[in-house]
Amino acid sequence: MARRSNNGQAVSLERIKQEAIRLFGERGYPVIGMRDLSEAVGIRPGSLYSHISSKEHLLLGIVETGITSFIDAIRPVVDEDLPAEEKLREALRAHMRVLDGQVEQTRVTFHQWQYLGPVNRPKALAVREEWESLFTRIVADGIASGEFRPREHFRLTVLMIAGILGSATEWYRPSGRSSPEEIADAIHDQIVGGLTSG
Amino acid sequence: MARRSNNGQAVSLERIKQEAIRLFGERGYPVIGMRDLSEAVGIRPGSLYSHISSKEHLLLGIVETGITSFIDAIRPVVDEDLPAEEKLREALRAHMRVLDGQVEQTRVTFHQWQYLGPVNRPKALAVREEWESLFTRIVADGIASGEFRPREHFRLTVLMIAGILGSATEWYRPSGRSSPEEIADAIHDQIVGGLTSG
DNA sequence: TGTAGCCTAACAACTGTTCGTTTGCGAGCG
DNA sequence: CGCTCGCAAACGAACAGTTGTTAGGCTACA
Numbered sequence: 001m002a003r004r005s006n007n008g009q010a011v012s013l014e015r016i017k018q019e020a021i022r023l024f025g026e027r028g029y030p031v032i033g034m035r036d037l038s039e040a041v042g043i044r045p046g047s048l049y050s051h052i053s054s055k056e057h058l059l060l061g062i063v064e065t066g067i068t069s070f071i072d073a074i075r076p077v078v079d080e081d082l083p084a085e086e087k088l089r090e091a092l093r094a095h096m097r098v099l100d101g102q103v104e105q106t107r108v109t110f111h112q113w114q115y116l117g118p119v120n121r122p123k124a125l126a127v128r129e130e131w132e133s134l135f136t137r138i139v140a141d142g143i144a145s146g147e148f149r150p151r152e153h154f155r156l157t158v159l160m161i162a163g164i165l166g167s168a169t170e171w172y173r174p175s176g177r178s179s180p181e182e183i184a185d186a187i188h189d190q191i192v193g194g195l196t197s198g
Numbered sequence: 199m200a201r202r203s204n205n206g207q208a209v210s211l212e213r214i215k216q217e218a219i220r221l222f223g224e225r226g227y228p229v230i231g232m233r234d235l236s237e238a239v240g241i242r243p244g245s246l247y248s249h250i251s252s253k254e255h256l257l258l259g260i261v262e263t264g265i266t267s268f269i270d271a272i273r274p275v276v277d278e279d280l281p282a283e284e285k286l287r288e289a290l291r292a293h294m295r296v297l298d299g300q301v302e303q304t305r306v307t308f309h310q311w312q313y314l315g316p317v318n319r320p321k322a323l324a325v326r327e328e329w330e331s332l333f334t335r336i337v338a339d340g341i342a343s344g345e346f347r348p349r350e351h352f353r354l355t356v357l358m359i360a361g362i363l364g365s366a367t368e369w370y371r372p373s374g375r376s377s378p379e380e381i382a383d384a385i386h387d388q389i390v391g392g393l394t395s396g
Numbered sequence: 397t398g399t400a401g402c403c404t405a406a407c408a409a410c411t412g413t414t415c416g417t418t419t420g421c422g423a424g425c426g
Numbered sequence: 427c428g429c430t431c432g433c434a435a436a437c438g439a440a441c442a443g444t445t446g447t448t449a450g451g452c453t454a455c456a
Contacts, residue, residue, distance in 0.1 A: 011435085028312065030228035034412060043436065046414075050435050055412065111309075114226065153376070156384050163365025164358045171357055178351070186354050193391050209401085232446060244448075245402050253446065 013051045016041055020058055025104035029059055029112045059112065060120045066102070066109030067127045073098045074134050084142030089188045091138060095165055096180035096187075099172060106169045135161050161191060211249045214239055218256055223302035227257055227310045257310065258318045264300070264307030265325045271296045272332050282340025287386045289336060293363055294378035294385075297370060304367045333359050359389060 019040040023032045034055060038045040052058045073094040077087060099106055113124040136158045142148035151157060164187055172183065217238040221230045232253060236243040250256045271292040275285060297304055311322040334356045340346035349355060362385055370381065 028228065030226065031313065033410075035410085044438075045412085046438080047436050049413070115229065151384075153384070156381070157388060159365065159369055160362045160385065160388055163362045166365055167357065167361025183354070186349075186351070187358065190355060190358055191388070231444075233444085241401090242403060243446085244404080247447070248401050 011041055011043055011051070016048065016051055017058070017062060021062055021105045021108055024059065024062070024112055025107040029108070029115045056115075056117060056120060059108070060116060060124065062105060063109050063113045063116070063124045064127055066105045067124075067131050069102065070095060070098050070106075071127070071131050071134065074131070078134050078137055084138060084145060084147040085192055088135075088138050088142070088192065089185065091134065092165075092184040092188050093181050096168070096172075096184040099165075099168065100174050100180040103169065103172060103174060110166050110169050132158065132162050157191075164191075209239055209241055209245075209249070214246065214249055215256070215260060219260055219303045219306055222257065222260070222310055223305040227306070227313045254315060254318060257306070258314060258322065260303060261307050261311045261314070261322045262325055264303045265322075265329050267300065268293060268296050268304075269325070269329050269332065272329070276332050276335055282336060282343060282345040283390055286333075286336050286340070286390065287383065289332065290363075290382040290386050291379050294366070294370075294382040297363075297366065298372050298378040301367065301370060301372060308364050308367050330356065330360050355389075362389075 016037070020032075020037055023036060023040060034045045034048060038048050041048070074091050077090040077094055080087065080090075082090070113121065113128070116124055136155075139148065139154055139157055139161075143150050143154060168183070168187075178186075214235070218230075218235055221234060221238060232243045232246060236246050239246070272289050275288040275292055278285065278288075280288070311319065311326070314322055334353075337346065337352055337355055337359075341348050341352055366381070366385075376384075
């Protein structure tokens with residue numbers, strides 16, 4: 001079925017995605033050439049196009065599945081019947097657990113979608129907004145039920161949460177001394193301390 | 199002294215920096231070519247090199263002066279003799295005021311330094327760490343004096359503040375309905391609510 | 397007249413992608 | 427069991443365009 005590349009390792013689309021994630025994450029999408037990618041995979045530049053349709057579409061795939069994995073992990077928590085504070089804690093834990101499993105992909109997901117062209121950028125933005133809306137719902141529901149202190153523009157709170165999680169992509173290290181849950185709880189502590197009415 | 203370009207406007211290094219900030223901020227440093235920049239300025243590509251030494255050095259200049267303007271605005275506040283809470287509020291206000299005056303430059307400053315080569319990146323990182331250290335001092339002093347509740351790893355708090363301010367670069371609009379001070383106070387409210395011991 | 401600042405032209409290297417060809421594995425048949 | 431055939435996946439080579447940068451000459455102002 002599949003011909004062998006130099007090192008004897010089989011080359012699949014998944015393998016290409018892995019290397020692309022690593023390279024895009026480390027140095028940035030625009031500065032990585034198809035020759036860099038092909039070299040990392042172990043085939044010639046043109047051979048990549050047996051697996052992908054274009055460089056940009058490769059990025060789109062990485063970004064879309066990247067955010068989707070966060071949404072899939074967080075949405076069940078939002079739909080659960082829990083006090084808002086617990087809901088936020090569990091959502092943050094879910095986020096940090098996914099991040100723990102794919103830091104590099106998340107780096108691409110959160111920071112490189114801007115290099116998508118005018119056709120694909122809206123697609124990525126739509127999924128990103130879906131992710132953000134999960135936190136909007138948690139905060140809005142918490143305020144509506146009186147569990148969270150009302151705020152003038154609570155959208156700002158959501159932006160701050162998203163900002164913290166986005167930046168966590170840059171400083172979180174999976175092998176660090178703190179577990180995903182510890183970090184999540186520390187963030188929760190910080191955010192909720194400023195939210196709770198009691 | 200200076201020959202006139204097409205539109206009769208004099209071309210200066212400052213003018214080039216302005217256009218570079220706009221373009222780098224809107225589309226990203228690596229995807230902006232010197233021909234894009236020269237077109238925006240109104241001269242031929244090669245003529246840019248009468249004013250700059252290289253594309254990368256141009257970026258370095260933008261990044262360095264960009265962060266420095268934040269440091270210059272915040273440091274006096276840190277050195278003042280104020281309660282930690284007030285100090286943090288004023289530091290955040292100072293930050294947001296500078297951001298208000300240079301959103302695009304800050305976007306380049308906070309997000310594009312990664313495209314500097316191995317020679318110049320450390321320089322930019324050093325200045326960035328100096329900026330972050332200002333907030334570290336505020337938080338650390340506040341904890342030491344008992345004004346802020348002690349935390350297991352307070353470095354995380356600083357990272358969250360930096361993360362919020364970094365993300366503000368993306369959503370803050372100078373012409374928006376909220377003033378820099380209002381936004382700063384909202385951030386302060388959120389952060390301190392989780393910090394204060396009383 | 398000197399010189400700062402612009403011009404045109406070109407450089408070598410690199411960009412993403414396409415082309416026709418070759419390779420080698422797995423399935424099907426005798 | 428061995429042989430042939432189809433086809434996915436690789437190859438080498440080339441494409442047209444773009445990259446940052448340099449060189450040498452012209453021009454207008456001090």
